[in-house]
Amino acid sequence: MLDDRKLAVLRAIVEDYVSTNEPVGSKALAERHNLKVSPATVRNDMAALEEEGYITQPHTSAGRVPTDKGYRLFVDRLSQIKPLSGAERRAIETFLAGAVDLDDVVTRTVRLLAQLTRQVAVVQYPTLTRSTVRHVELVPLNERRVMLVLITNTGRVEQRVIELPEEVEDTRIAHMRAVLNSCLDGCGLSSVPELVSDLPERLPVEDRPAAATILSVLLETLVERHDEKIVFAGAANLAGADFSTGLRDVLEALEEQVVLMRLLGETTSDTPSALTVRIGSENPYLRGTSVVATGYGSGDNQLARLGVLGPTRMDYPVTMGAVRAVARYVSQILAAS
Amino acid sequence: MLDDRKLAVLRAIVEDYVSTNEPVGSKALAERHNLKVSPATVRNDMAALEEEGYITQPHTSAGRVPTDKGYRLFVDRLSQIKPLSGAERRAIETFLAGAVDLDDVVTRTVRLLAQLTRQVAVVQYPTLTRSTVRHVELVPLNERRVMLVLITNTGRVEQRVIELPEEVEDTRIAHMRAVLNSCLDGCGLSSVPELVSDLPERLPVEDRPAAATILSVLLETLVERHDEKIVFAGAANLAGADFSTGLRDVLEALEEQVVLMRLLGETTSDTPSALTVRIGSENPYLRGTSVVATGYGSGDNQLARLGVLGPTRMDYPVTMGAVRAVARYVSQILAAS
DNA sequence: GCCTAGCACTCTGTGTTCCCGAGTGCCAAG
DNA sequence: CTTGGCACTCGGGAACACAGAGTGCTAGGC
Numbered sequence: 001m002l003d004d005r006k007l008a009v010l011r012a013i014v015e016d017y018v019s020t021n022e023p024v025g026s027k028a029l030a031e032r033h034n035l036k037v038s039p040a041t042v043r044n045d046m047a048a049l050e051e052e053g054y055i056t057q058p059h060t061s062a063g064r065v066p067t068d069k070g071y072r073l074f075v076d077r078l079s080q081i082k083p084l085s086g087a088e089r090r091a092i093e094t095f096l097a098g099a100v101d102l103d104d105v106v107t108r109t110v111r112l113l114a115q116l117t118r119q120v121a122v123v124q125y126p127t128l129t130r131s132t133v134r135h136v137e138l139v140p141l142n143e144r145r146v147m148l149v150l151i152t153n154t155g156r157v158e159q160r161v162i163e164l165p166e167e168v169e170d171t172r173i174a175h176m177r178a179v180l181n182s183c184l185d186g187c188g189l190s191s192v193p194e195l196v197s198d199l200p201e202r203l204p205v206e207d208r209p210a211a212a213t214i215l216s217v218l219l220e221t222l223v224e225r226h227d228e229k230i231v232f233a234g235a236a237n238l239a240g241a242d243f244s245t246g247l248r249d250v251l252e253a254l255e256e257q258v259v260l261m262r263l264l265g266e267t268t269s270d271t272p273s274a275l276t277v278r279i280g281s282e283n284p285y286l287r288g289t290s291v292v293a294t295g296y297g298s299g300d301n302q303l304a305r306l307g308v309l310g311p312t313r314m315d316y317p318v319t320m321g322a323v324r325a326v327a328r329y330v331s332q333i334l335a336a337s
Numbered sequence: 338m339l340d341d342r343k344l345a346v347l348r349a350i351v352e353d354y355v356s357t358n359e360p361v362g363s364k365a366l367a368e369r370h371n372l373k374v375s376p377a378t379v380r381n382d383m384a385a386l387e388e389e390g391y392i393t394q395p396h397t398s399a400g401r402v403p404t405d406k407g408y409r410l411f412v413d414r415l416s417q418i419k420p421l422s423g424a425e426r427r428a429i430e431t432f433l434a435g436a437v438d439l440d441d442v443v444t445r446t447v448r449l450l451a452q453l454t455r456q457v458a459v460v461q462y463p464t465l466t467r468s469t470v471r472h473v474e475l476v477p478l479n480e481r482r483v484m485l486v487l488i489t490n491t492g493r494v495e496q497r498v499i500e501l502p503e504e505v506e507d508t509r510i511a512h513m514r515a516v517l518n519s520c521l522d523g524c525g526l527s528s529v530p531e532l533v534s535d536l537p538e539r540l541p542v543e544d545r546p547a548a549a550t551i552l553s554v555l556l557e558t559l560v561e562r563h564d565e566k567i568v569f570a571g572a573a574n575l576a577g578a579d580f581s582t583g584l585r586d587v588l589e590a591l592e593e594q595v596v597l598m599r600l601l602g603e604t605t606s607d608t609p610s611a612l613t614v615r616i617g618s619e620n621p622y623l624r625g626t627s628v629v630a631t632g633y634g635s636g637d638n639q640l641a642r643l644g645v646l647g648p649t650r651m652d653y654p655v656t657m658g659a660v661r662a663v664a665r666y667v668s669q670i671l672a673a674s
Numbered sequence: 675g676c677c678t679a680g681c682a683c684t685c686t687g688t689g690t691t692c693c694c695g696a697g698t699g700c701c702a703a704g
Numbered sequence: 705c706t707t708g709g710c711a712c713t714c715g716g717g718a719a720c721a722c723a724g725a726g727t728g729c730t731a732g733g734c
Contacts, residue, residue: 061714400726692720698714
C-alpha cells in the first residue's frame with residue numbers, strides 16, 4: 001500500500017516542511033529531491049498519503065503538510081538520529097565538567113540542551129528513590145529547634161528546620177545524630193522507613209518525643225521531594241515558533257511541575273535509556289507540541305528524565321541526537337561524582 | 338505651567354489607557370471622569386501635556402497615550418500605592434507560612450507575586466553577605482573526597498565535593514571540622530576570610546595540604562554564590578501583553594541572571610525598603626518594560642531584592658502595593674526562621 | 675482670560691472587489 | 705504505472721472606498 005517511493009515522498013515532505021515552514025507542493029518536491037519522476041506522479045503519491053492520513057493540506061489548493069501520524073512514521077521508519085559534531089561533543093563535555101554541585105549540573109544541563117536544540121529544555125532532578133544516605137546531620141539552632149540535613153550519594157542535600165516539642169540539650173541532639181547515622185549510613189532511601197521504625201526504642205525515654213518529631217520530618221522529606229523538582233530553560237526559543245495551542249498555554253505548562261512531569265513521561269523500565277518521542281496529539285496535555293525525552297542516570301541506576309519540548313514541526317533527527325548525547329554526558333558526570 | 342486640572346487629565350489618561358489598552362480621546366475622557374469641562378478644554382490641556390512630553394499620539398488623529406515621562410509623573414505625584422484586600426493579605430500569609438525551607442520560601446514567593454500581579458515576578462535569593470555561619474560540616478565520601486556543607490543562619494545550604502590532594506583519615510577530617518566550627522560558628526560570612534587565614538597553623542603539619550584545599554573551596558563558595566541566584570515565575574503572563582521590544586528579548590533577559598540583576602537594581606543603602614520603579618527607557622536593558630522592585634529581608638538586615646517586570650502599560654498602584662506587601666511578609670517569614 | 679461650540683481635516687481600520695499564481699485533481703495518451 | 709495537459713479552486717495581496725474617531729483651530733460667551 002505504501003511502496004518505497006511513497007515513503008520517500010513523505011520523508012521529503014517532512015524534511016522540506018521542517019526547513020521551510022511552508023506547505024510543500026508537488027513541483028518543488030520533484031525538483032529539489034531528485035525523485036526521477038514527474039510532479040504528476042508525485043501528486044498521485046501525495047493523494048495516497050493523504051488518503052492514509054499522513055499528510056494534509058491547509059486549504060484546498062496549497063501544498064501538503066505532515067500530520068502527527070506522518071511525523072510519527074517519519075520518526076519511526078524514515079529517519080536516523082543525527083549524531084552531534086565533534087566540536088559540539090567537546091563543548092558539551094567541557095561545559096558540564098565545570099559544574100560544582102548537583103544544582104549546578106542540572107542548571108548547566110538544561111541550558112546546554114536548550115541552546116543545542118534551540119527548543120525548550122526540561123530536566124527533572126534525579127529522584128531520591130534509588131539513592132542512598134550518605135550522611136544525616138542535626139544542627140541545633142536553639143533550644144527548641146534543630147536543622148535536619150540529609151545528604152545523599154547523588155550529591156543532593158535536603159534540609160528542614162524542625163520545631164521540637166520540648167527543649168533538648170545539644171549533647172542529646174548529638175547522640176541522636178550518631179544513632180541516626182550509624183543506622184542509616186549507606187542505606188537506600190527506600191529502606192529508610194523500616195530501618196527507622198524501631199529507632200526511638202534505642203534512645204533514652206526522655207528523648208523519644210523529640211526523636212519522633214525528627215523522624216516524622218525525615219520521612220516526610222523522603223516522600224515529599226520524591227521526584228518533584230523540574231527545571232526548564234530556553235523559553236525564548238518559543239518566541240519564534242507558532243503553536244496551534246496558544247503560546248500562553250505552553251508557558252503555563254512549563255511552570256506547572258505536574259504537567260511537565262506528565263509530559264516528560266515515565267521511564268519504561270525495560271528500555272530505560274530509550275528515546276521517547278511524543279508527537280502532537282500523542283501528548284497528554286499540550287496537544288500542539290512535541291516532546292523528545294529520555295531517561296538519564298549512572299549505569300543501571302536510572303535516575304530521572306530530561307528532554308526538550310517544541311513545536312510539532314521540529315527537526316526530529318537533530319533534536320533526538322542532542323537529547324541522547326546530553327543524557328549520556330550527564331549520566332557520566334553523575335556517575336563520576 | 339501644569340495646573341491641577343492638567344494633572345488630573347494626565348492621571349485620567351494613564352488610568353484609562355492602562356485599563357483599556359486603547360489610546361484615549363478627549364470626548365471619552367470628559368465623560369468617564371467627571372471633569373466638569375468640555376472635550377474641547379480637555380483637548381487644550383492635552384495639547385499642553387503633549388508639548389511637555391507627557392503624552393503622545395500614535396498617529397495623527399488617534400487618542401493620546403502616556404509616554405515614559407508621563408508614567409513617571411503619574412507614579413511620583415498622581416497615584417497612591419493601593420493596599421491589598423484583607424482576603425489577599427490572609428492568602429499571602431497562609432501560603433508563605435507553609436514553606437519548609439529557604440528554597441521553598443523563594444519558590445512560593447515568586448509564584449505568589451506572579452499570580453498576584455499577573456506579571457512576571459523576579460526574586461533574588463538572599464545574599465550571603467550579612468549572613469552568619471550556622472554550621473560547617475565535612476562529610477567524608479571516601480579516602481580522597483569530602484563533601485563540604487555550609488549552613489547559614491538564613492537557612493541557606495551550600496555544598497561542594499572536594500577532591501583532596503592526599504588520603505586523609507576520617508578522624509582527622511572530624512578534627513578539622515571541629516576546628517572549623519569552633520572558629521567560624523556564628524561569624525559573619527564577610528569575616529570568614531580573615532578568620533580562616535591563620536587556621537592551617539592550628540593544625541598538625543600533615544593535615545595542612547588537605548586543609549588548604551578545603552579552605553580554598555570554602556572561600557570560593559562564599560564569593561561565587563554571593564548574590565548570583567535569581568528565579569522568576571509567571572512568564573505566561575507575558576503572552577497577552579505586547580512589548581515594543583520583542584517578546585523574545587524579554588524571555589531571553591529572564592534567563593540571563595546578569596541582566597535580571599541589573600534590572601532589579603541595587604538596594605540603595607539609605608532607604609533600603611523603598612520601592613524602586615523603573616519605567617521603560619529608564620531601564621538599563623529592555624527599554625520597553627517596567628520594573629517595580631524593592632529590597633526585602635529581616636529587620637535592618639537587608640538581604641536581597643524582589644519585584645515584578647511587565648509592560649510599561651501597567652497598573653502601577655496595584656503592582657506597587659502587591660510588591661510591597663509580599664516583601665514585608667517574606668521579610669517576616671525569614672526573620673522568624 | 676479662560677472655557678466652549680462648531681467645523682473642517684486627517685488619519686486608521688475595515689470591508690469589498692479583483693486578480694494572480696501556486697497547487698491540485700482528473701483524464702487520456704504513452 | 706507514468707506522464708503531460710488542462711480546468712478548477714482558493715488564499716493572499718493590491719487597490720479602493722468609506723465610516724468613524726479624534727484632532728486643531730477659530731470665533732463667540734461668561
